[in-house]
Amino acid sequence: MRADRADRADDVLALARLATKRGAVRAMLGWLARRTGGPAMLVGDTGRVLAGPGGEHDPAVARVAADAAAEAAVExxxxxxxxxxxxxxxGPPVHLIALDTGPRTxxxxxxxxxxxxxxxxxxAARTLALCWRLEQSERARxxxxxxxxxxREAVLHLLMVGSVPAAQRIAGALRPALPAMVQMYVIECPHARRREIARRIDREAGGGAWIVPCPVRPNHVLALVPPEPGPGAAAVSGGPAPLDLLIVRLVPECRVGVSAAVALRDTPTAYEQAIHALAVARNAPGRRAGFGGDVDVTVLAGPEGYVWASELLAPCLRYAPARRADPGPQExxxxxxxWLSFGGAASRHLKIHRNTLAARMRHLDELLGVEVxxxxxxxxxxxxxxxxxxxPQAAAARAQAPPGHTAxxxxxxxxxxxxxxxxxxxxPLEQAGPTAGLETLRTWLRADARLPAAATALGISLPGARKRLTRAEDALGRSLLTAPSAKYELWLAMRALGSL
Incomplete structure (x- = not known):
């Protein structure tokens, strides 16, 4: 009798030890199988096997045992x-005992x-019930x-495509509500720590930040936050440090790019600004940078510019898909x-297969009549x-253009x-001098922004060309080698000045 009590105590102690390990349920079922000499598993009241022991087993034997256990559980x-x-x-006898869980297991x-x-x-059932409820809770979490x-990713996507009212409705249900004015933070960090860093940012922002792990870049976290006071406000008032400074202090591996304050409808512009700032932050001593340039190209277009844009996109705008499942003009x-923003990574942004993306781009080439x-x-x-x-002013500007006017x-x-x-x-490149790489930039743009072709044209190595463009990024305060890139604005600028 004393020996039986000692054996039982040893068994309970062994189960308690297994309960503290990762994958406790599978570990305990494996221990029970070895201890009793028969396959052990958890079965639902409908006969579905919910969990089995870890390790390798004969598939035929496991299948027979699972069928017997399922039939017995239903009965x-x-x-x-x-x-x-x-x-x-x-058949083999099946020993069953109900766990204190719901639904019945x-x-x-x-x-x-x-x-x-x-x-x-x-x-074993008592300890297993606790571990099973814990694992089920973890799965639910x-x-x-x-x-x-x-x-949250859907809200960001709606903002990026201009569907602000829909984004606000969803955000209002999830909380926090989206502010009318925002700043975009792009935080570059180790992929494995994205969720931890997102939680820290949320805590430091007092729950007011809208934080989304970037769907395109696995090492980026995006945060939309209400605009902070001016740079000197915190120092004058003795208030909290800027959020980007807090982030790099908390997580030294991070690099942070911050946009200017923009209206919520201009979230795509804020994202581009933050990406450009991030390119500067990668080489900045403080590992953070704010955007100091200007990406508003609408200042260079009068009414004829809007007419030209409509004419260029007209084949796409008038396109009627042959099948209902085919993408329409807006899609x-x-x-x-x-694709212009992310290149091949647009498949992750749009949640489509890369072959689907390639097919759509070929279709766009045909529609627009150019090799986009x-x-x-x-x-x-x-x-x-x-x-x-x-x-926003496009429709009014087009209405001002004379009828039949082309551009x-x-x-x-x-x-x-x-x-x-x-x-x-x-x-900024001209002021930085020849080391900033104005000629390198021109050659790179002439080579369709392909670095190997630019390096060959310059007669230098590929790393050498990359280093020159990195210096140009620092001088411009803009991203060139990482999408979204400023290459389109710079090509247009050089074309406007006759440099290409």
């Missing part, structure tokens, strides 16, 4: 009993060597987190905008046309306003 549930030994005769051991293992199963993550324009997928000149024209077409890209870029804009884009 026990029908009877309404808490435990029983069922089967026997032609049974611990089943099929054909154990010891026919008197009821006490062991009763002791992960599902909720995943659902919220996808919902094609969305694909074009995403290959030519930087065509890409830059399409990029400008999309910006002008979606500008060309050179005419759009030939205005005094366009010349002033172009000189402002290139002035």
């Amino acid at each position: 026990l549930h029908r009877r309404g009993a808490a435990s029983a030994v069922l089967g026997g005769g032609e 049974y611990l089943a051991v099929v054909g154990p060597d010891d026919p008197h293992c009821g006490t062991l199963l009763a002791d 992960r599902r909720i987190e995943s659902a919220e993550e996808y919902s 094609l324009l969305g694909t074009l905008g995403s 997928s290959r030519s930087l000149a065509a890409q830059s024209a399409a990029w400008l046309a999309l910006r002008l077409h979606t500008a 060309t890209l050179d005419a759009v870029l030939g205005t005094p306003a366009a010349g002033a804009w172009a000189r402002a884009q290139l002035r």
Whole structure:
């Protein structure tokens, strides 16, 4: 009797130790299988096997045992009993005991060597029930987190495509509500730490930040936050440090790019600004940078510019898909905008297969009559046309144009306003001197922004060309080598000045 009590105590202690490990349920089922000499598993009241032991098993034996356990669990549930030994005769006996869980779950051991293992199963059932409820809660938590993550990603996607009212409705249900004015933070960090960093940012922002793991870049976290006071406000008032400074202090591996304050409808512009700032932050001593340039190209277009944009995009706008499942005009324009921003990574942004993306780009090439997928000149024209077409003042500007009026890209870029804009884009490179790489940039743009071809044309190595363009990024305060890139604006600027 004393030996039996000692054995039982050892068994309970062994189960308690297993309960502290990762994958405790599978570990305990494996231990029970070895201890009793029969396969052990958890079975639902409908006969579905919910969990089995870890390790390798003969598939045929496991299948027979699972079928026997499933049949016995359904029968026990029908009877309404808490435990029983069922089967026997032609098949193996199945020892079952109900766990204290909902919905009803049974611990089943099929054909154990010891026919008197009821006490062991009763002791195991208590610990297993706790571990099973814990694992189920963890799965539910992960599902909720995943659902919220996808919902937040959907809100960001709606903002990026201009559907602000829909984004506000969803955000209002999820909380926090989206502010009328925002700043975009793009935080570059180790992929494995994205969720941890997102939680820290949320805590430091006082719950007011709208945080989304970037759907395109696996090492980026995006945060929309209400604009902060001016740079000196915190120092004067003794208030909290700027959020980007707090982030780099908390997580030294991070690099942070911050946009200017923009209206919520201009979230795509804020994202581009933050990406450009991030390019500077990668080489900045403080590992953070704010955007100090200007990406508003609508200043260089009068009424004829909006007419030109409509004419360029007209084949796409008038397109009627042959099949209901084919993308329509707005979806094609969305694909074009995403591809111009992210290149091949647009498939992750749009949640489509890369072959589908390639097929849509070929279709756009045919519709627009230019090789958007290959030519930087065509890409830059399409990029400008999309910006002008979606500008808030586009419809009113087109209405002011004389009937039957047509325009060309050179005419759009030939205005005094366009010349002033172009000189402002290139002035930082000219002021930085020859080491900033103005000629390298021109050669790179002539090579359709392909680095190997640019390196060959310059007669230097590929790393050398990359280093020169990195210096140009620092001088411009803009991203060149990482999408979204400023290559379209710079191509247009050089075209406007006759440098290409």
